[in-house]
Amino acid sequence: MLFGFRIKKRRLSNLLLEPLLQTKIGIYCIAMSLIFMAVVGLILYQNLGNLFDLFFELTDGRVKLHGVIAAYLQNIQALLFLATLAYIIGTIIVSIVYTHRLVGPTIAFKRHLDAIKEGDFAHRTVLRKGDAFQEVATRLNEVSELLETKKT
Numbered sequence: 778m779l780f781g782f783r784i785k786k787r788r789l790s791n792l793l794l795e796p797l798l799q800t801k802i803g804i805y806c807i808a809m810s811l812i813f814m815a816v817v818g819l820i821l822y823q824n825l826g827n828l829f830d831l832f833f834e835l836t837d838g839r840v841k842l843h844g845v846i847a848a849y850l851q852n853i854q855a856l857l858f859l860a861t862l863a864y865i866i867g868t869i870i871v872s873i874v875y876t877h878r879l880v881g882p883t884i885a886f887k888r889h890l891d892a893i894k895e896g897d898f899a900h901r902t903v904l905r906k907g908d909a910f911q912e913v914a915t916r917l918n919e920v921s922e923l924l925e926t927k928k929t
Contacts, residue, residue, distance in 0.1 A: 803872035898925035
């Protein structure tokens with residue numbers, strides 16, 4: 778227990794139930810985000826370039842101003858790189874955790890359907906709190922109950 782919370786140890790293989798699907802969703806999320814960031818970056822680059830050109834026209838100390846602006850942009854560039862890296866890592870973590878909540882139930886449903894196919898109508902699907910498709914699991918369990926009742 779840490780700070781009153783029980784910590785469950787999970788292996789990465791437990792989180793990546795369908796690695797190809799989960800990775801694909803994560804890559805799509807990151808790609809869309811990077812495209813958006815690139816568009817915003819181009820807009821900022823274009824507009825800041827115009828602003829800096831205006832400053833250069835209005836200032837006598839052109840060389841000094843150019844050095845100050847270059848140093849300022851270099852600091853911003855490092856911060857943007859770190860923010861982008863943090864965003865990508867966060868997106869990967871969120872996509873793995875969220876897709877786990879979507880993919881996990883599908884595996885439970887496949888097991889349940891295989892049990893029904895083999896004639897085991899007593900099998901029930903139990904999903905974790907927070908998993909998607911809770912209503913589907915309930916209905917599948919109801920169908921199994923009906924089949925079990927009709928079998929006897």
